[in-house]
Amino acid sequence: xxxxxxxxxxxxxxxxxxxxxxxxxxxxxxxxxxxxxxxxxxxxxxxxxxxxxxxxxxxxxxxxxxxxxxxxxxxxxxxxxxxxxxxxxxxxxxxxxxxxxxxxxxxxxxxxxxxxxxxxxxxxxxxxxxxxxxxxxxxxxxxxxxxxxxxxxxxxxxxxxxxxxxxxxxxxxxxxxxxxxxxxxxxxxxxxxxxxxxxxxxxxxxxxxxxxxxxxxxxxxxxxxxxxxxxxxxxxxxxxx
Amino acid sequence: xxxxxxxxxxxxxxxxxxxxxxxxxxxxxxxxxxxxxxxxxxxxxxxxxxxxxxxxxxxxxxxxxxxxxxxxxxxxxxxxxxxxxxxxxxxxxxxxxxxxxxxxxxxxxxxxxxxxxxxxxxxxxxxxxxxxxxxxxxxxxxxxxxxxxxxxxxxxxxxxxxxxxxxxxxxxxxxxxxxxxxxxxxxxxxxxxxxxxxxxxxxxxxxxxxxx
Ligand SMILES: [Zn+2]
Numbered sequence: 001x002x003x004x005x006x007x008x009x010x011x012x013x014x015x016x017x018x019x020x021x022x023x024x025x026x027x028x029x030x031x032x033x034x035x036x037x038x039x040x041x042x043x044x045x046x047x048x049x050x051x052x053x054x055x056x057x058x059x060x061x062x063x064x065x066x067x068x069x070x071x072x073x074x075x076x077x078x079x080x081x082x083x084x085x086x087x088x089x090x091x092x093x094x095x096x097x098x099x100x101x102x103x104x105x106x107x108x109x110x111x112x113x114x115x116x117x118x119x120x121x122x123x124x125x126x127x128x129x130x131x132x133x134x135x136x137x138x139x140x141x142x143x144x145x146x147x148x149x150x151x152x153x154x155x156x157x158x159x160x161x162x163x164x165x166x167x168x169x170x171x172x173x174x175x176x177x178x179x180x181x182x183x184x185x186x187x188x189x190x191x192x193x194x195x196x197x198x199x200x201x202x203x204x205x206x207x208x209x210x211x212x213x214x215x216x217x218x219x220x221x222x223x224x225x226x227x228x229x230x231x232x233x234x235x236x237x238x239x240x241x
Numbered sequence: 242x243x244x245x246x247x248x249x250x251x252x253x254x255x256x257x258x259x260x261x262x263x264x265x266x267x268x269x270x271x272x273x274x275x276x277x278x279x280x281x282x283x284x285x286x287x288x289x290x291x292x293x294x295x296x297x298x299x300x301x302x303x304x305x306x307x308x309x310x311x312x313x314x315x316x317x318x319x320x321x322x323x324x325x326x327x328x329x330x331x332x333x334x335x336x337x338x339x340x341x342x343x344x345x346x347x348x349x350x351x352x353x354x355x356x357x358x359x360x361x362x363x364x365x366x367x368x369x370x371x372x373x374x375x376x377x378x379x380x381x382x383x384x385x386x387x388x389x390x391x392x393x394x395x396x397x398x399x400x401x402x403x404x405x406x407x408x409x410x411x412x413x414x415x416x417x418x419x420x421x422x423x424x425x426x427x428x429x430x431x432x433x434x435x436x437x438x439x440x441x442x443x444x445x446x447x448x449x450x451x452x453x
Binding site for chain 1: 258261263266267270271274275277278279282283291292295296299300303371374375377378379381382393397398400403414418419421422424425426428429432
């Protein structure tokens with residue numbers, strides 16, 4: 001074998017895809033006696049060994065823990081949303097909430113709220129909190145994006161409760177505990193929207209979200225209000241007292 | 242009857258997940274988050290983007306997981322989603338890449354001065370410690386054009402077969418081999434000129450060209 005013939009085979013030789021054992025033996029014999037072709041083959045081996053060493057070292061790299069918690073929360077949320085139509089043998093069709101739907105829902109809620117509040121004020125001049133207002137009683141406080149690579153997390157917004165308001169007969173705010181911020185998530189590109197969902201959640205899920213609960217009674221269901229951002233990820237939670 | 246999910250196949254876990262089993266999703270995530278995240282991290286060079294892409298992949302799995310046929314490799318299926326997400330995001334951000342067909346093709350001659358002369362008996366990495374060596378390789382991989390980098394990541398870092406790598410990229414197996422060969426040549430050249438002090442400098446990604 002000469003150098004031009006070796007050059008034609010080196011890709012398959014380096015990738016170990018040379019089907020013919022005879023050709024492979026001839027190519028290796030040539031590389032053993034020709035400095036130029038031997039160096040080319042050695043290059044390939046050296047690069048491959050370096051890459052394998054890097055691969056072994058990087059085996060320990062994992063996605064940040066908050067990603068898993070946020071995705072599990074999202075899975076749980078979609079499962080809850082799909083539950084009424086759930087048929088045991090049919091796969092659940094997950095639905096990602098579209099921005100358009102949120103905008104419509106927000107607009108309708110705002111109109112209903114204004115109409116309801118006007119009616120209440122007209123009948124009774126005492127200030128009261130409407131059920132709708134109570135249900136969406138959160139504010140979004142933007143925080144600067146943290147671009148530090150050290151903690152590898154990004155805080156976009158945190159949900160904080162509004163100042164205390166008067167209790168109503170239908171919605172007693174004290175039924176639920178303080179608002180607990182869940183782990184930071186990837187920011188959405190659009191304006192922030194929220195939804196509050198009252199649900200029963202297994203203790204095991206709450207532990208996965210980072211809440212300090214013991215492992216006993218993992219299957220026990222706990223009532224909670226979960227606050228979702230516009231991108232459909234749980235941001236905060238209030239546990240039922 | 243309690244199912245041992247850690248020994249359950251990916252296809253079965255996916256079926257259970259689509260039926261609403263949270264534990265199946267958790268198991269799939271636990272099994273695949275690291276490979277997906279590492280691939281996105283090294284392909285993009287960005288921690289933030291890798292997080293976004295990992296999230297994309299598993300949200301896509303929730304939404305469109307039923308599209309997985311079950312016959313092909315699950316790794317290739319997930320990494321195909323990850324690759325599309327990385328490229329889409331890089332293109333959108335236009336930070337590192339433009340998706341133009343003016344990149345180096347398999348017919349382009351390799352540059353002169355490749356390290357035929359740099360490969361001495363011991364090789365250029367012989368005098369480095371193991372951590373220096375892996376750092377050198379990491380930087381060299383990051384400096385590769387994107388279409389070479391992805392082949393290296395798929396075949397070496399993810400240990401996919403050439404068939405699986407071709408499936409992810411959407412090209413012929415021969416193209417995978419050819420790019421892998423060329424990527425290693427470029428890596429060897431880069432490693433031949435590597436100095437340990439370069440490790441202290443932040444990695445600067447050069448604008449990559451991507452040949453579709
Ligand atoms: Zn020769």
